[in-house]
Amino acid sequence: MTALAGVAGQPIAHSLSPLIHGAWIEAAGLDAEYRAFAPADETEFAALVADGRAGVLRGLNVTAPFKATALALADEVSETARLCGSANLLVFDEGRVRADSTDxxxxxxxxxxxxxxxxxxxxxxxxxxxxxxxxxxxxxxxxxxxxxxxxxxxxxxxxxxxxxxxxxxxxxxxxxxxxxxxxxxxxxxxxxxxxxxxxxxxxxxxxxxxxxxxxxxxxxxxxxxxDGLAMLIGQARPSFRALFGVEPPPVDVRALALAALGETS
The missing domain is CATH 3.40.50.720 (NAD(P)-binding Rossmann-like Domain)
Structure with a gap:
């Protein structure tokens, strides 16, 4: 069964996370997919988390405006996420939700x-x-x-x-x-x-x-x-490990992201 994970936020079309995680998934040869989810409001975000509890999703990265809600919906909260008052990572495991912050x-x-x-x-x-x-x-x-x-x-x-x-x-x-x-x-x-x-x-x-x-x-x-792109990639690495259980392969995801941004360096 294909492992499904992704990033949830609103707006989300601009996110580079699917590009970064997708490149790692391909290089690692995983039967997995990482996609963008755009819940319209907290109710739809909660429904997405419910899908995770039901085993539909492996996990989610979370961005604005749902980071605080992600923390509130979790069963287990890391000390880092507690200190931050928000979570950018939810991992679903046998009906339970673990929250963390990799920022x-x-x-x-x-x-x-x-x-x-x-x-x-x-x-x-x-x-x-x-x-x-x-x-x-x-x-x-x-x-x-x-x-x-x-x-x-x-x-x-x-x-x-x-x-x-x-x-x-x-x-x-x-x-x-x-x-x-x-x-x-x-x-x-x-x-x-x-x-x-x-x-x-x-x-x-x-x-x-x-x-x-x-x-x-x-x-x-x-x-x-x-720059912020270095931080985005830096927080994506521990997220990838938590979501898929393997290390990110040595892919130059920064070059891919720069191309997507229309930047050269």
Whole structure:
């Protein structure tokens, strides 16, 4: 029986996850399929999870706006997902639903790949945003020993995140000392790149466009940058292992994704 998994979100047509997982499935020779699901609302998403409980699906990656709902519908929740307050991975096993978050692992993989010179242990880092992706970043970077500060336009949200994860809420002045600045925002951050230290690393979780205005401003100053596509692929690897029980084969999925995006590097 073909193992069926996929990614659920709304909208979802833009997702590169089916391309990435599909390439790994083909290279591994699996009898499996990974497709995009577009539930219209939480009721339809819950129905999709019910299909998983019934054995129709092996598992789901989950993206906006269903990450919090995914966590709420799970029977078992990893500590990482609990800290994030959301889940981007559901695995179905004999009628039960396990929830996890691989976003933090993806972030750390992206940093290791594109900023290998960066050691965050004992260093100040600032995360821009206070949503689920920011929580995943904060949890992962704190676990790596970084001094994590959270900056958000609504200070109360930053303070709530900081209280939950044992990190700090900071003001705009904190970016001047940061060794790493991570944007977990949906739009361009209002950050003066000229105020950053000369060895700062900038990361943007967005990958459309690949070179965001934030990263472009950093590059113009000669700063190291880390893009959202590296994080997407980084979080997909542990998801693939959880969904299909094998390691992702050595396929250049970044090249495939860049081609799909119309990018060259």
């Amino acid at each position: 933090g692992e993806g972030l750390m993989a992206a940093l290791a790949e594109q900023a290998p010179q960066l050691d965050v242990e004992g260093r100040p880092v600032v995360i821009l945003g206070a949503g689920g992706a920011a929580r995943a970043a904060a949890a992962a970077l704190k676990a790596a020993g970084a001094g994590v500060g959270v900056l958000n336009r609504t200070p109360a949200r930053a303070e709530a995140l900081a209280s939950d994860l044992g990190v700090r809420a900071v003001g705009p002045e904190a970016v001047a000392d940061a060794r790493l600045v991570v944007s977990a925002l949906s739009g361009p951050p209002e950050i003066d790149v000229e105020a950053l230290r000369s060895d700062a690393v900038l990361m943007d979780m967005t990958y459309r466009p690949l070179l965001t205005p934030f990263l472009a401003a950093g590059r113009s100053r000669g700063l190291a940058t880390v």
